[in-house]
Amino acid sequence: MGLMILSASLKKTIKSLILFILMKRKCKMKFFLDTAEIDEIRALYDTGLVDGVTTNPSLIMKSGRDIFEVTKEICDLVDGPVSAEVAALDYETMVREAAALYNIADNICLKVPLTVDGIKTCKHFADQGLKVNVTLCFSAAQALLAAKAGATFISPFVGRHDDIGQNGMALIADIRQIYDNYDFQTEILVASTRHPVHITDSALIGADVVTLPAKVLNQLFKHPLTDNGLAGFLKDWEKTGQTIA
Numbered sequence: 001m002g003l004m005i006l007s008a009s010l011k012k013t014i015k016s017l018i019l020f021i022l023m024k025r026k027c028k029m030k031f032f033l034d035t036a037e038i039d040e041i042r043a044l045y046d047t048g049l050v051d052g053v054t055t056n057p058s059l060i061m062k063s064g065r066d067i068f069e070v071t072k073e074i075c076d077l078v079d080g081p082v083s084a085e086v087a088a089l090d091y092e093t094m095v096r097e098a099a100a101l102y103n104i105a106d107n108i109c110l111k112v113p114l115t116v117d118g119i120k121t122c123k124h125f126a127d128q129g130l131k132v133n134v135t136l137c138f139s140a141a142q143a144l145l146a147a148k149a150g151a152t153f154i155s156p157f158v159g160r161h162d163d164i165g166q167n168g169m170a171l172i173a174d175i176r177q178i179y180d181n182y183d184f185q186t187e188i189l190v191a192s193t194r195h196p197v198h199i200t201d202s203a204l205i206g207a208d209v210v211t212l213p214a215k216v217l218n219q220l221f222k223h224p225l226t227d228n229g230l231a232g233f234l235k236d237w238e239k240t241g242q243t244i245a
């Protein structure tokens with residue numbers, strides 16, 4: 001009898017383990033483009049690698065465009081979530097701005113800063129089933145608050161951490177562990193990425209999403225041995241005098 005109970009519980013454990021592995025396998029890492037430049041998005045969207053877009057007030061300023069016009073264009077072009085950030089600091093105004101931003105398109109993901117009012121705003125809209133990205137996260141404790149408030153995404157800024165001599169990727173690993181400990185559904189969206197190592201490290205840790213400037217996504221394709229190898233193959237192919245199509 002004891003043996004039967006043990007074997008039943010063992011079976012259950014194995015089943016849960018298999019389910020866990022299968023579920024993990026199913027979730028692919030998402031790439032968002034971190035830009036409000038419509039031409040950059042259009043050029044890279046054709047690769048089929050872009051799953052969404054993130055913007056912020058600085059990127060809108062850099063684009064020189066009206067926030068509503070450019071965000072609508074991005075939403076029309078891109079099939080995934082497009083983060084649009086509030087500019088207000090207080091809850092009431094954030095809620096008003098959020099209503100205007102959500103109104104742009106169905107794929108808008110509201111972006112709020114990691115402040116008391118931002119977290120309140122996050123909870124308000126997450127409770128209604130709307131997407132919220134909590135931005136300007138610089139600590140694991142802040143990431144925990146966002147998850148408890150039901151954020152769809154938490155955006156920890158790795159590059160800005162590195163800029164002040166801290167280890168941005170260590171923060172991502174801590175958040176991964178905390179979210180996994182409690183099975184929080186909030187997705188870790190690694191932001192402020194500056195180079196390809198930020199992307200591969202994020203993948204090694206198991207971050208759900210990375211948001212990359214177009215330059216970094218383009219850098220991911222590059223390797224000098226690919227260029228050299230291709231040049232060698234082309235040279236030899238020409239010598240065969242053959243064509244394929």
Ligand code: E4P
Nearest residue numbers: 034054056159160191192193
């Ligand atoms: C995206 O959501 C962030 O606003 C962005 O990645 C910040 O990047 P930066 O630190 O390069 O400005």
